[in-house]
Structure formats: structure tokens, C-alpha cells
Amino acid sequence: MTNQHMVTENEQNKRVDKLLTELIGDISRSQVQTWLADGHVHVNNGRVKAHYKCQAEDMIEWSLPETEETAIEPEAIPLSIVYEDDDLLVVNKPRGMVIHPSAGHSNGTLVNALLHHCDHLSEINGPNRPGIVHRIDKDTSGLVAVAKNDQAHINLAEQLSTKTMERQYEAVVHGVINHETGLIDAPIGRDPNDRKRMGIVETGKDAVTHFRVLARFNGFTHVSCRLETGRTHQIRVHMKYSGYPIAGDPKYGPRKTLDTGGQVLYAKSLQFNHPRTAEPLYFDVAAPEYFQELLAQLKKDVDRS
Known part of the structure; x- marks a missing residue:
């Protein structure tokens, strides 16, 4: 799937690898640089280097490389859902749950549970991390925002980048x-x-x-x-x-x-603007029992x- 983003005036002169890392959210800058080097990212239909300085109205297009990873299986794991609509969920992740599959954690993750619960999740971070905009550690419980579509994902990742998500x-x-x-x-x-x-x-x-x-x-x-x-x-x-x-x-x-x-x-808490309506949202959970x-x-x- 190909994703697109038109560079705004506020984003002008940012390096393309830095901007794309901010837009996608839960991904490393080095991974984005690899995509650029391998030709998975284009600006105005052409290839650019990681240090390219973006200009207003540049069109960035990226499609993730195919992976040989095993398909993630949906699992009927109970979720503590604090909020949900057509664009996003806010989940109170329990302690001991890994956010997404990785080496040594092929199942029982938040992503496995989300795939069972949702018909659609954003695809920007690839098949291994659908919907995941930001992470918390396995043994850290609490609030995580999840994007159901790519537009919501890009907006939430931008709020993280611009520090408007608290x-x-x-x-x-x-x-x-x-x-x-x-x-x-x-x-x-x-x-x-x-x-x-x-x-x-x-x-x-x-x-x-x-x-x-x-x-x-x-x-x-x-x-x-x-x-x-x-x-x-x-x-x-x-x-x-x-x-x-x-x-x-x-x-x-x-x-x-x-x-x-x-x-x-x-x-404990998350505060951000709704990615579609811009309505201010605030969520708060009590401390876990331990x-x-x-x-x-x-x-x-x-x-x-």
C-alpha cells in the first residue's frame, strides 16, 4: 500500500528522513534511511537521499517493502478499552503485555488482541505493527492510542512530533x-x-x-x-x-x-486532539492495583x- 503526504510550510527545510520518521511515529530514523536507500520512498516521483531538505508542497510517497514475516494471528485477548470510534482506540494496556510481536514474543501481544477486536487498523508501520503509533514497555501498564486508519495515524504521529499530545x-x-x-x-x-x-x-x-x-x-x-x-x-x-x-x-x-x-x-493520562474533528480529548486511568x-x-x- 502506498502512503502519501504533502509537505506543509511548517515542515519546509526538514530532512526527509526526519520528517518521515515523525509522520510514521513508531519507527526508527535508521529504518527510514534504509527505505530511502532501497527506493521505497519517493519525493515528487523521484528518489532522494536521506539528507534531502523538504520544500513546501513536495509530495512524499512511501510503500513498505514486502516482508517474509509470519502473518500475525488475531487472538481473543480481553482489552480494557477506554475510548473507541471509527478512527482510533485508547486502550489501558495491562502490565506484562508486549505491544507488538517481535523476537521471543510472537503472540499474546496488544496487536494480536487488536486484530481480533478491530476490522481495520492503520498500515503505515507495516504488517507487524498495525495501528501502533507509540509504545510503552512490556512491564509498564497504562494508556496507549491506536490508529484505525492511516489518516488518523499520520495526524496522531504529528501531534507526538509537535508535542501537542501530552x-x-x-x-x-x-x-x-x-x-x-x-x-x-x-x-x-x-x-x-x-x-x-x-x-x-x-x-x-x-x-x-x-x-x-x-x-x-x-x-x-x-x-x-x-x-x-x-x-x-x-x-x-x-x-x-x-x-x-x-x-x-x-x-x-x-x-x-x-x-x-x-x-x-x-x-496515567493522554491528552490530544481528535485526528478527524480536532476535538480536545483527555483520558485518565487509576493506578494499577500493585x-x-x-x-x-x-x-x-x-x-x-
Whole structure:
């Protein structure tokens, strides 16, 4: 399937690889550069290099290469649907569920469940990630927006890129943060010493996280985090960098952390404009049960001390 986008004046002079990465959303810039090199992207019916600077009214066309991946099977997995219409869904993803199939996770994913629930999902990200505009980690629960068609997908991805989609998270971190608010502005990239981890890397992508203290306990702090950007493991990496790693995090937390089955982090709220009507939408979910139980226990520990 061929997708098209006409460059607007606001997008003028952006590199085509950067603009296309923003338009598609849940895809890496290096993958887009590969598509450009392989001739899967055209501008005004011609091939261009990744560094091409887009001009207003340029027509970008792209069609994803055929893959040999096994077709994803729909699965009758219960979904907690917060909102749904003809263009999109907002789902409260449970902890432990992977967003889309990948090596080691061929089934039981959110995509498997969505394919069973929906007749149509956007195809911009290819057959392995239908409908997926943005992701949250397997062990992070909470709100995810899903596009049912390509037009909605492009619009939602653009809102992510232009920071008009607001995403709020809550977490419990190690340490007692004395100040009320903070901003972490540090680029994130692959850890050069461990390719399975992300880290603060000078050549990484810009990443900005705002946080606010909600409650303090003995040795821990309950915080709210707002993302300006959406880098892989952003909150987990940034909170570690700030000196307050997320409790229970097996990858970025300290060796001695809480036994919670994963990072104590959930995607609490989403705010964006409807991709068709531009109506402002706001969604909010309560903390998962394990999160609430941990807060209650931490409060008891304070009361006893």
C-alpha cells in the first residue's frame, strides 16, 4: 500500500528522513534511511537521499517493502478499552503485555488482541505493527492510542512530533527528592557498552522529561512525569541519570530494589486532539492495583517511623 503526504510550510527545510520518521511515529530514523536507500520512498516521483531538505508542497510517497514475516494471528485477548470510534482506540494496556510481536514474543501481544477486536487498523508501520503509533514497555501498564486508519495515524504521529499530545506517567523512585519539580534534558541513545540498554549518549536523540513530586516516603518518592519526547525507556533512563532510579526496574534500577515484578511505572493520562474533528480529548486511568498497594505500604512505613 502506498502512503502519501504533502509537505506543509511548517515542515519546509526538514530532512526527509526526519520528517518521515515523525509522520510514521513508531519507527526508527535508521529504518527510514534504509527505505530511502532501497527506493521505497519517493519525493515528487523521484528518489532522494536521506539528507534531502523538504520544500513546501513536495509530495512524499512511501510503500513498505514486502516482508517474509509470519502473518500475525488475531487472538481473543480481553482489552480494557477506554475510548473507541471509527478512527482510533485508547486502550489501558495491562502490565506484562508486549505491544507488538517481535523476537521471543510472537503472540499474546496488544496487536494480536487488536486484530481480533478491530476490522481495520492503520498500515503505515507495516504488517507487524498495525495501528501502533507509540509504545510503552512490556512491564509498564497504562494508556496507549491506536490508529484505525492511516489518516488518523499520520495526524496522531504529528501531534507526538509537535508535542501537542501530552503524556503523563506516575512512578515510585528510589531516594527522597527534596525539590518539588524538575526537568531532565539529556540525549538518549544505545548504551555503547550494552546494546540491549539505552543510556545518556552525547550523540543520542534529544529527550526531555518533566517531573513533579507527589509524595515522599522513607527512602522513596512518588512522582508524576510528563514527556516532551518519546525515546525508548526515556523515563527509566532519565530518572536513573537524575540519581533517582525507578523502583523495581531490573534494567536501570539498583541491584537492591523492590521485588515488584518490574518497574513501578504506569502511563496515567493522554491528552490530544481528535485526528478527524480536532476535538480536545483527555483520558485518565487509576493506578494499577500493585501500584496502589505499594503506596499504601510505603505510607504505613512512614506512619510507623
